[in-house]
Amino acid sequence: MKIYETRTAPNPRRVRIFLAEKQISDVEFIQLDLQNGDNLTADFQRKNPLKKVPVLELDDGQYISETVAICRYFEEVNPNYPLMGSSPVEKAQIEMWQRWVEFYLFVPTGMCFQHTSGYFKDRMNPIKEWGEECRSQILKFMSIMNAHLQANEFLLGDKYCIADITAICAIDFNRVNRITIPEECAHLLRWYSAVSSRPSAKV
Amino acid sequence: MKIYETRTAPNPRRVRIFLAEKQISDVEFIQLDLQNGDNLTADFQRKNPLKKVPVLELDDGQYISETVAICRYFEEVNPNYPLMGSSPVEKAQIEMWQRWVEFYLFVPTGMCFQHTSGYFKDRMNPIKEWGEECRSQILKFMSIMNAHLQANEFLLGDKYCIADITAICAIDFNRVNRITIPEECAHLLRWYSAVSSRPSAKV
Numbered sequence: 316m317k318i319y320e321t322r323t324a325p326n327p328r329r330v331r332i333f334l335a336e337k338q339i340s341d342v343e344f345i346q347l348d349l350q351n352g353d354n355l356t357a358d359f360q361r362k363n364p365l366k367k368v369p370v371l372e373l374d375d376g377q378y379i380s381e382t383v384a385i386c387r388y389f390e391e392v393n394p395n396y397p398l399m400g401s402s403p404v405e406k407a408q409i410e411m412w413q414r415w416v417e418f419y420l421f422v423p424t425g426m427c428f429q430h431t432s433g434y435f436k437d438r439m440n441p442i443k444e445w446g447e448e449c450r451s452q453i454l455k456f457m458s459i460m461n462a463h464l465q466a467n468e469f470l471l472g473d474k475y476c477i478a479d480i481t482a483i484c485a486i487d488f489n490r491v492n493r494i495t496i497p498e499e500c501a502h503l504l505r506w507y508s509a510v511s512s513r514p515s516a517k518v
Numbered sequence: 519m520k521i522y523e524t525r526t527a528p529n530p531r532r533v534r535i536f537l538a539e540k541q542i543s544d545v546e547f548i549q550l551d552l553q554n555g556d557n558l559t560a561d562f563q564r565k566n567p568l569k570k571v572p573v574l575e576l577d578d579g580q581y582i583s584e585t586v587a588i589c590r591y592f593e594e595v596n597p598n599y600p601l602m603g604s605s606p607v608e609k610a611q612i613e614m615w616q617r618w619v620e621f622y623l624f625v626p627t628g629m630c631f632q633h634t635s636g637y638f639k640d641r642m643n644p645i646k647e648w649g650e651e652c653r654s655q656i657l658k659f660m661s662i663m664n665a666h667l668q669a670n671e672f673l674l675g676d677k678y679c680i681a682d683i684t685a686i687c688a689i690d691f692n693r694v695n696r697i698t699i700p701e702e703c704a705h706l707l708r709w710y711s712a713v714s715s716r717p718s719a720k721v
Binding site for chain 2: 404414
């Protein structure tokens with residue numbers, strides 16, 4: 316199996332942490348330079364029509380795009396160390412948190428970067444006011460996470476899961492937006508210190 | 519089981535179609551008036567801190583928010599008529615398409631509405647230029663779907679799945695943005711006619 320990715324981008328890191336937590340290591344990683352447009356070639360577009368990383372190539376030549384879809388594949392074929400839940404209720408609750416973190420923290424983080432930094436201005440229409448709106452959404456969601464983590468070790472109680480991975484990748488990537496966890500978010504800071512000290516966070 | 523929802527909103531319709539396709543009918547629906555702020559009360563915020571519909575209340579009093587998380591719960595407890603895949607590869611490919619449709623069609627549809635119509639202007643910061651950018655993303659993704667549907671009956675080959683449900687709800691809701699499928703998208707129009715004529719589309 317191969318994963319086409321970009322080392323510094325936040326979505327590929329989600330997959331790498333997921334694989335590290337599940338102790339899966341038989342995957343080859345192939346680097347693409349996004350700023351150089353390696354993802355915009357006709358060859359890569361055949362792998363993913365949306366031209367995004369990461370993309371998983373299975374040994375039979377099939378391609379799977381989208382971070383959470385790639386994680387789903389590995390969770391299904393390697394049920395050990397489950398990160399997406401075991402019972403129906405747990406699976407649903409993890410998917411709920413995973414989506415909350417994605418829609419209200421991870422996606423605004425990427426949009427804040429793209430719409431305020433000018434990084435991809437040759438291939439999109441940056442709208443600064445929208446980027447700044449995303450910045451305020453990020454801080455609002457950090458405060459929701461902080462309140463929840465007052466009574467919970469991780470996002471799903473005492474079990475580390477895929478939602479924690481999405482959150483740590485979003486928070487770390489916010490260095491490009493110059494956003495850090497506010498000092499008053501003590502519970503979020505405690506959680507951040509715990510998830511960051513896991514060996515998987517170093518990948 | 520109860521579902522708190524709003525009949526006219528697109529996310530609750532995704533759940534209703536999902537349940538109809540799986541022939542699940544033992545769920546009570548409770549209507550909330552979003553424009554009146556029924557979802558902004560302290561009582562509803564205890565059910566969903568993000569204040570969105572739909573929310574599923576289980577018989578033991580637990581709450582599950584987020585459309586796809588609610589669908590996941592029903593898929594897990596009722597594996598008949600699978601809409602989220604059977605094999606690991608199929609589950610991953612359905613999740614890939616479900617996410618593509620969500621990120622590049624469904625979410626831009628809602629944002630185009632919210633940022634151009636002024637509907638929720640008392641509780642958000644509408645940015646017209648961003649709403650118009652979403653409008654162009656919607657049309658771009660319709661063209662990607664059209665190309666894919668040239669060789670596929672549904673988004674996942676010959677199997678109707680949750681990604682088709684997300685797409686039909688997004689396309690129908692685009693009436694509020696005055697966007698319809700462009701005439702040149704013949705394959706998308708053929709697919710739209712097929713999915714719209716299923717009994718589930720009437721719910």
